[in-house]
Amino acid sequence: MQSAAKTVDAYIAELPADRAEAIQKLRKIIRKHLPKGFEEQMGYGMMGWAVPHKLYPAGYHCDPKQPLPFLGLASQKNSINLYHMGIYADPTLYEWFVKEYAKRVSGKLDMGKSCIRFKKAEQIPFELIGELCTKMTPADWIALYEKNYKK
Secondary structure (H helix, E strand, O other): OOOOOOOHHHHHHHOOHHHHHHHHHHHHHHHHHOOEOEEEEEEOOEEEEEEOOOOOOOOEOOEOOOOEEEEEEEEOOOOEEEEEHHHHHOHHHHHHHHHHHHHHOOOOOEEOOOEEEEOOHHHOOHHHHHHHHHOOOHHHHHHHHHHHOOO
């Protein structure tokens, strides 16, 4: 479910109240914990944070006009999804997150390559998401991206 919203605030305004509340809380935590240098934006029909062209002029290899995406947050049909590219690209970070999730959440982790799905807003581990956000700087992400994806 991609949104046509042009701003993050417009995106949130489109959401049902229960989803908007959880998304706003996640946004606040992400903004508090994400290292300086990432910029909030709308991209690919969802809200997200990217490395801007001023820090990484090459942009995203799939579309160099776009900044380098790092983190996305979306309200999908059946879940709230957090897309963290660092988890996908860094096996150590992935392992850390899986272990920490198991310690803090009683339910099963629903996760794809970079996508963490939360079917119930009350089961979102907000503190853990905050910690996850601190684990990678824009410079770290650029280096990992260039190592793994840039041809």
